[in-house]
Amino acid sequence: MIILQIFAFSAAMLLGILVVFSHDPLRQTIVNGVFGLALVVLFVVLQAPDVALSELVVGTVAFPLVLLATIARTKDTERPQ
Amino acid sequence: MSRRQRLVLFSVTGCGLGGFVLWGLHGLPAFGNYAGAYGRLFNSVGKSERHVSNIVGGIVFDFRGFDTLGEEFILFSSVMGVSFILRSSSAVKDQSPLDAVSSDATRVVGALMVPVTVILGLWLAAFGYVTPGGGFQGGVAIASAFALLWIATSYRSYRKLTPPDVLDAVEGAGAASYVVVGLIGLALDGAYLSNFLPLGSAGTLASGGSIGLLNWASALEVAAANVLLYREFFQEYIQTFPEAQRGRG
Numbered sequence: 001m002i003i004l005q006i007f008a009f010s011a012a013m014l015l016g017i018l019v020v021f022s023h024d025p026l027r028q029t030i031v032n033g034v035f036g037l038a039l040v041v042l043f044v045v046l047q048a049p050d051v052a053l054s055e056l057v058v059g060t061v062a063f064p065l066v067l068l069a070t071i072a073r074t075k076d077t078e079r080p081q
Numbered sequence: 082m083s084r085r086q087r088l089v090l091f092s093v094t095g096c097g098l099g100g101f102v103l104w105g106l107h108g109l110p111a112f113g114n115y116a117g118a119y120g121r122l123f124n125s126v127g128k129s130e131r132h133v134s135n136i137v138g139g140i141v142f143d144f145r146g147f148d149t150l151g152e153e154f155i156l157f158s159s160v161m162g163v164s165f166i167l168r169s170s171s172a173v174k175d176q177s178p179l180d181a182v183s184s185d186a187t188r189v190v191g192a193l194m195v196p197v198t199v200i201l202g203l204w205l206a207a208f209g210y211v212t213p214g215g216g217f218q219g220g221v222a223i224a225s226a227f228a229l230l231w232i233a234t235s236y237r238s239y240r241k242l243t244p245p246d247v248l249d250a251v252e253g254a255g256a257a258s259y260v261v262v263g264l265i266g267l268a269l270d271g272a273y274l275s276n277f278l279p280l281g282s283a284g285t286l287a288s289g290g291s292i293g294l295l296n297w298a299s300a301l302e303v304a305a306a307n308v309l310l311y312r313e314f315f316q317e318y319i320q321t322f323p324e325a326q327r328g329r330g
Contacts (some may be wrong), residue, residue, distance in 0.1 A: 035203050053214055062221055
């Protein structure tokens with residue numbers, strides 16, 4: 001159990017740092033989805049299944065979808081004319 | 082400000098902030114050592130007083146049901162705000178964008194996953210107070226099925242299956258029925274959101290009294306709100322696609 005907890009905490013920490021260090025918003029969205037999945041694992045390991053389910057449905061579906069649509073829509077206007 | 086000055090400023094403030102964080106962490110209770118009184122109280126009385134086997138569900142929809150009402154309306158008003166801002170750009174009424182799914186795997190697996198996700202969402206919502214889950218999680222899962230529908234088929238079929246008039250009505254009905262269940266509790270029991278139905282036996286669907294009603298009310302509201310939200314964002318996204326030729330599509 002302790003090994004699982006150490007693994008889950010380290011995965012969440014590493015992926016969180018990766019999210020901050022990815023510069024391309026598109027890549028950042030995908031890495032953020034993986035970070036969300038790491039949080040799901042962490043919540044399950046800490047025996048909080050309700051929170052894990054919330055994080056699962058919001059962090060891996062709703063949030064990335066909204067972000068991806070926004071990135072696709074704003075990409076063209078960001079370029080200098 | 083030069084790079085050097087920024088670095089100096091950062092290292093001074095960074096050390097200060099880091100020191101404060103470490104100082105704060107020092108006084109925390111040990112890992113896994115829970116010192117609060119509320120959690121233990123809910124765990125000990127939740128099942129006997131409300132007949133729910135998922136205490137979290139009992140807290141969300143009964144003991145702290147009023148907080149959930151606030152959360153419902155946070156979602157309600159934010160989706161309303163998104164619709165208000167994005168729906169005005171409705172210049173894409175009869176569009177037929179070239180967004181055909183090119184991968185057979187995406188089409189087949191996506192289409193297969195739609196009913197699976199709907200059933201998962203309904204199960205999460207229905208058994209919210211028996212096993213982990215609840216109206217919120219179930220609602221978002223049902224909305225994800227609609228998003229999958231767009232990914233597996235096309236924007237046009239998604240658009241056809243999500244008429245905003247119906248969704249607005251469902252979302253409003255979900256939010257309103259939460260308020261109404263609270264008012265019935267007020268009329269019958271003298272306290273807003275008071276549990277007024279027979280409690281049933283814990284571990285079955287017929288348990289928790291009016292927790293079930295509130296659970297379904299929030300499932301309806303959350304599902305409709307998320308589908309509406311996706312609808313507005315997809316509409317923005319689809320404008321980046323080229324249009325099909327007139328007369329062919």
